[in-house]
Amino acid sequence: MVGFINILLILIIILTIVLFWILAVKTDILRDPGTCKDPNGKNSFSLGRTQFGIWAVIIFCTFICLLTLKKDDPGEVEFTESVAILLGISAGTTVLSRSIDGQSPTLRIKNRAFGDGCSRGFLRDILSDSNGVSVHRFQQVLFTILLIYVFIHSTIKISNFPDIDGYLLTLSGISSGGYLGIKISE
Numbered sequence: 001m002v003g004f005i006n007i008l009l010i011l012i013i014i015l016t017i018v019l020f021w022i023l024a025v026k027t028d029i030l031r032d033p034g035t036c037k038d039p040n041g042k043n044s045f046s047l048g049r050t051q052f053g054i055w056a057v058i059i060f061c062t063f064i065c066l067l068t069l070k071k072d073d074p075g076e077v078e079f080t081e082s083v084a085i086l087l088g089i090s091a092g093t094t095v096l097s098r099s100i101d102g103q104s105p106t107l108r109i110k111n112r113a114f115g116d117g118c119s120r121g122f123l124r125d126i127l128s129d130s131n132g133v134s135v136h137r138f139q140q141v142l143f144t145i146l147l148i149y150v151f152i153h154s155t156i157k158i159s160n161f162p163d164i165d166g167y168l169l170t171l172s173g174i175s176s177g178g179y180l181g182i183k184i185s186e
Helices: 002-026 047-069 081-101 105-110 122-127 135-158 166-185
Strands: none
Touching: 002 047, 047 081, 047 122, 047 135, 081 166, 122 135, 135 166
């Protein structure tokens, strides 16, 4: 029975990642809504939505992995304050980014580097603003990758959700704040 449960949990992880990938490619789940003026084009990818989606999948899949590891006592899997803070920073960044973009219909289009709001590819979309590839978006991506590495490494090391150093969480908040602050002035 335990082997079946482990296989089921691994299948849930695989299905979650595949579903997220399919939704990211086929739908607007990670895209800025309603920005593309070309009827044959797709909306550009949103950095905030992408970051939030990735953190949601990582935290969910980590929880499933930990349930698999602690199959004898799933109650040992404990969410930490760090997990809530990481997801909260990501959610806040997404909401505030969308709020900034939603200030006016023309601002939504002007915030995209290519003027028409249409996608030019995932990396170009998330790294570009109205002036092309920008340092504030690049640093946001870099610090998100750093925190993902620390989160996964720490989780593997202790076999539970980690307590991430307060300075790293502060760095994540500053990174998001810098991204949003510059986004306002775009």
